[in-house]
Amino acid sequence: MTVTVRFGVVVFPGSNCDSDVYHVIRDVLGQPVDYVWHEETDVSKYQCIVLPGGFSYGDYLRAGALARFSPVMRGVEEYAHDGGLVLGICNGFQILLESGLLPGAMLPNDCLEFRCGWVNLRVDNVDTPFTLEYHRGEVVRMPIAHHEGNYVLEKDPLEAVKKHCGITFTYVDESGRPTRDSNPNGALLNIAGIVNERGNVLGMMPHPERCSEEVLGGADGLRVFRSVVRYYS
Amino acid sequence: MTRARPAQLVGGFCVVSYRVSCAMGGFVLKTQSAEDSRPWREMGLKDHEYRLIVEKLGREPNYTELGMFAVLWSEHCAYKHSKAVLRDLPTRGPRVLVGPGENAGVLDIGDGLAVAFKMESHNHPCAVEPFQGAATGVGGIVRDILAMGARPVALLDPLRFGPPDDPRSAFLFQGVVSGISFYGNCLGIPTVGGEVEFSRSYRSNPLCNVMCLGIMKHDELFQGRASGPGNLVMVVGHSTGRDGIHGCTFASEELREDSESKRPNVQVGDPFMEKLLIEACLEMMRTGAVVGVQDMGAAGITSSCAETAARAGTGMEIEVRQVPTREEGMTPYEVMLSESQERMLLIVAPDKAPVVRETARKWGLCAAVIGKVTDTGDLVVKENGVEVARIPAKLLAEGAPVYEPASSEPRYLRETSSFKLESLPMPCILDAVFKVMSAPTVASKAPVWRQYDYMVRTDTVAGPGSGAAVLRVKGTRKGVVVSTDGNGRITYLNPRAGGMWAVVESALNVAVTGARPLGITNCLNFGNPEDPEVFWQFKEAVAGMAEACRRLETPITGGNVSFYNETEGEAIYPTPVVGTVGLLDDIGKRVSPWFKREGDIVAILGQMPGDPSHLAGSEYLERCFGLVAGRPPEPDLVLARNLVEALVRGAGNELYSSATDVSQGGILAALAESSFGPSNDLVSSSAVGGAEIEISTGEGHRLDAVLFGEGIAAAVVSFPEPNLPEVTNLARSLGLPLTVLGRVKSGRIVIKAREEAQVKTLLDIETRALKDAWSQAFAPS
Incomplete structure (x- = not known):
């Protein structure tokens, strides 16, 4: 039996990966999806909310710093506290950090430049609703495109994150080792994505929507969205 | 406040000094001894242009009107010096x-x-x-x-x-x-x-x-x-x-x-x-x-x-x-x-x-x-x-005037054209290979384009670093292919040829993916058109461009002219740049530049380089000898057109494993880049290809001209051996030369030269070593 999972893709002024995520969910995954305008406050009708990549509010002040104050984030915070699934990609991850739904902060990449290209990721936690379709320790390929992806976190909260297996994606080399060379932005412990303790809020810098069709060079990212569908099956 | 240069700070003082007058609306220049200061000059208008404005308007313009004329009658907006010449473009x-x-x-x-x-x-x-x-x-x-x-x-x-x-x-x-x-x-x-x-x-x-x-x-x-x-x-x-x-x-x-x-x-x-x-x-x-x-x-x-x-x-x-x-x-x-x-x-x-x-x-x-x-x-x-x-x-x-400025053949051309390329000594080939591949112009530009988001919108099937960009059109099988090209050095040495090559190269870059070039836009970057030698370069380049466009049936749908790229009397190389848009009917049949399978045949479709004239204006010449000299030949436009046809038809029939055009760095650079594979990984990947080829030098040909010659319309293609008869037939039916060079080989680039009965190994290197030189040569500060 096929299940129907309704996704909502939030559109902030300056979001620019909203239509990419929308395309994957509707045309590749075949699930219903709506755009959710940043002025809306109730997102409870969705089974998964995606905060897409881009430059919300121009990334002025600091990436994600203004978006967290938008009306829709009040709804998203409430939704997350009620256990709703929230996936933040790239700028969406930055917004989750700014809004406190995930711990930590982003510094500019250590190379001080924007970086766009493919990286290797190790999937460290396959028990989240977003990673059910991966194998533990599996190395997958996804693209990144950001200027602020240098994840930082203080010692104590880091221990807490580690304890609940919050580190979900790690930048690694082809054989799965988190080396200095395989880290594209200087992120602490090569962290590329983390999940909250409850497991319903995932933030990740790589773009799974950019690698959900083979014609784009790989389809490892589609499994993030398929996992959500499986979670509800 | 002196009135010597009233408009020097355009946004600042001159506006301030006129503000009161403008607010009154009816300010006429003449009444403020404008005749002496001639403010139109400071706004970039010539005296006779100002007189034309007065004549057409039937009165003197006020300051606001003069400003409006000055901007719209500027070269940038009005194409005063280029309009007449551009009419020749199809x-x-x-x-x-x-x-x-x-x-x-x-x-x-x-x-x-x-x-x-x-x-x-x-x-x-x-x-x-x-x-x-x-x-x-x-x-x-x-x-x-x-x-x-x-x-x-x-x-x-x-x-x-x-x-x-x-x-x-x-x-x-x-x-x-x-x-x-x-x-x-x-x-x-x-x-x-x-x-x-x-x-x-x-x-x-x-x-x-x-x-x-x-x-x-x-x-x-x-x-x-x-x-x-x-x-x-x-x-x-x-x-x-x-x-x-x-x-x-x-x-x-x-x-x-x-x-x-x-x-x-x-x-x-x-x-x-x-x-x-x-x-x-x-x-x-x-x-x-x-x-x-x-x-x-x-x-x-x-x-x-x-x-x-x-x-x-x-x-x-x-x-x-x-x-x-x-x-x-x-x-x-x-x-x-x-x-x-x-x-x-x-x-x-x-x-x-x-x-x-x-x-x-x-x-x-x-x-x-x-x-x-x-x-x-x-x-x-x-x-x-x-x-x-x-x-x-x-x-x-x-209403801006259209000029047809004087033009005269630049004097430097006599010297550059008469340079005897035959007299160059033959350098160490291994040394030359590394020099050319690590030249800033040839070297990998990944350090630049990894700063650009080239994937957003999820339509980029082939992005920077692959010759031409291939974009899918969602909801269809189609692909739009686009490439920009222009060679200032070649245009400097032979402006007409440079105009042609910009069109031909751009078309070939599109065609190697299997897409048919449909039309082009251009950006014509030149020095001061009031200098007869610059204007001659411009006229010649546009004439060459027009001829190539007609032959390749790629009309120009618009573009831009940028003159006055000149400082203290020193102009840039005349640099016509062309952007070609092509269409792939089936994006599933696109061809990439990279070798795919060990054992595939490697061949040159189109002209084989070798004549010393092919080195004119080449990267090799500048990099290894510090020379910008020679007279680059005009492309054979009929052959170029047939080459486009062979690439598009061959891709449609899924004959090729890879295809890339021959440009700066010659067939050596084309072979090397086909071997390197894509550079989209931020973490270096270990997979590289290679090739083992054998070349022969014809009569009067030079080895370096074979490897590094640029003045040819050609593509390096690879294909599985069983496709050889069909590729041969396709080339023959279009009257196109096909030269089999060798085979794809994993991890090494080997070049042998046949001279009469003897075969000599010129080069035998790990692809990885050359790729390192190519990808690390160039780092923006």
């Missing part, structure tokens, strides 16, 4: 929906879809303020595409700088790349290609050309026409400030030592605002409320009003106090001439203004009615209801 074809004269050209790609595309320069701003110059260059071309009703989906940036080890050039280079990255990435429009090349000739005058491409349905097409008297004129987007006043006048003169003082003429970009403007305008255009659209670029409100009215044969009345401004006390002169970014002019039916306002509000933008369309034919400017300027729109937009 502009029509079965695929052309919109040709030159509109904001961008439009090509039919079938199934009711169309591509809007255009290339422009932002060279002068980048020479004094590289970051903002490049950023606003991106912004401007994006609005041109938007004005056609298309969603902008791709950017390409052909760039030229002085040597990267020169501090000034490194500064400009870094600034331009950061500016493109800053602006383009935020817009969510992928930067999918372009070029970066280096030469001393661009040291003071870097080139920053920007091409944008958009996709739309046929029935979404808009044009920049202010039709329907009574319709409203609205401005949407950013408020108007004092930035960029006289930017296009500045772009129409040579740079001088004091050009730094022109930094206030450079506009400042806000990509977030532009992103909102794109979304808002597309939404407004889809509601049916909008009659005509025009972007506000060079010369701001003045040009957008004059051009839309002139195209429609109407007039317009503008009330400057209705224009949202970001600064207090702006004069009509400043409002009309401001080049503030991120603004669009919309012509809207009177009852539809609320629709436009509501959409603007949704996106957090301001939208204001600033005037209305009239049937007088005059562009009238009012301030608080008092008329401050009245000029016939057609006179302003289309």
